[in-house]
Amino acid sequence: MDDRNITGGNRHNSCNQSLFNDIMLGRTEMYDASKLSCWPFCRATDVRDGIPLSLGNLCKGYPFALNGHIFLTSEAAYLCGEFSDSSSKQSIQYSLMEEPNAFLAKKVIKRKNLKYVRQDWEEIRLQWMLYVVWQKCIGNADFRNLLLSIPDDAVIIEDSTANHGATCMIWGAKNKELRKARRARKKELCAAYPTMKKKDLNLLIAEECGKITDVGCFVGENNMGKILMLCKIALRNNTVPPIDYELLREKKIYLFGELLTFDKEEAL
Secondary structure (H helix, E strand, O other): OOHHHOOOOOOOOOOOHHHHOOOOOOOOEEEEOOOOOEEEEOOOOOEEOOEEOOOOOOOOOOOEEEOOEEEOOHHHHHHHHHOOOOHHHHHHHHHHHHOOOHHHHHHHHHHHOHHHOOOOHHHHHHHHHHHHHHHHHHHOHHHHHHHHOOOOOOEEEEEOOOOOOOOHHHHOEEOHHHHHHHHHHHHHHHHHOOOOOHHHHHHHHHHHHOOOOOOOEEEEOOHHHHHHHHHHHHHHOOOOOOOOHHHHHHOOOEEOOEEOOOOOOOOO
8 A cells, every 4th residue: 555645644735735745644754864864852851962852742841722721741632632532532631631741641541541542543643643733833932942943954753763662653763773873872971971970971871872863764654753844844934734624624523522623724
């Protein structure tokens, strides 16, 4: 099957569509780190060129509003979409929104309610994620500025090399050679600074490993990285990313009992 035909890809019609043509959601990619300016992120402590790469959904510190409700993380908002096919799932959604630890929201609350995940979730998850991350961009200036601080030629990649979950190749991409090189550098630093305070050593490791970027190839769909790049392009050009609002309306998404109509394409 041609990956370009995956349901939930870009169907957005816009006069600005050409800005986004080089980024295709739902397609497996290979990024040669020796030729491209790859900016992988994995942990909230990752850093490159002095820029913190706290871009992941689980990262704290970037609260935002979605349809009048404040979410502490984009992961919680994304997970609410999994339980959005009727107004009766409100209690699950409230539990997700109120959980301050996004990891627990994913690993405990979601797992406990897996039987209630909407059956068509795979058809809408890419567009829902794009919508959620865009709301985070327009609703939190710090996150918006962080994203805009990354160079325009950067290929943003969620590094899922150490992740073995079912969707790790959907949201991210793997590069075992880069991981090996960074682990070797970490080992060197630990040996060189045996008496350094753990906090300071971890900061040094993050900075030094962040300098190693041109090793190996990333392979995966990298939809999270692509979504961040789509939002960055939209912010830079004062427009909106290619969210498939038609699909989201068709699928009838409820948030805390209210049917979302997506009647406004929000820009800054």
